[in-house]
Amino acid sequence: MSDILTIRALIGDQKLYDRATGGGDGSSVEFQVPNFPIVPDSQAVRVDASSKTEGTDYTMDDEIGLLTMTSAPSGSQTVIITYKYTLLTDIQLQSFLDLESGDVKLAAADALDSIASTQALILKVMKVLDLQTDGAKLADALHRQAQDLRKQVLDAELQGSEFDYAEQINDAPGFYEKVVKDIMRQG
16 A cells, blocks of 8 residues: 555545536636545536537646636536545645655644644534534544654654663762662662
8 A cells, every 4th residue: 555545544535526516607617616626537527408418628627626618518508527536635645745754654644734724724613504513623633633643653663762761970979879779779
């Protein structure tokens, strides 16, 4: 498994499917999908006119989820976009890996912190009918998960450490005390 896939598994950022529709008005050539970044080459675009399906030329900006068509669909046509998306791009995850010198768990912790910050800014605290979101609580949970990953790395580093203890001797009485304690330890 590649490092990018390992990070995705650690942070729970699997590829998800979505579908977006938009109506043509004869002049609009840009359509925004609600979830992005889009997995490269995962989108399929269809323009329907009644029961007739037509192919179309378009470009997709995967990072911001913007579909730009070469010609505007008419008012009777519907644009249907199916695609896969993730929370972070492979390039972002590779950047975290590079920052952490290839340590997958530390890179995953950085990714979780990044997601937490974004979610806290986007979600805030909202209540609509029976649905309530709390971005701060979500961010706290993600930050705790990131701390746990960092602690796992630190604990593993400490387990491999051969350093046990050290005594510091600053003067003659300290040296005398160390000699006495060494004799006592030996029994």
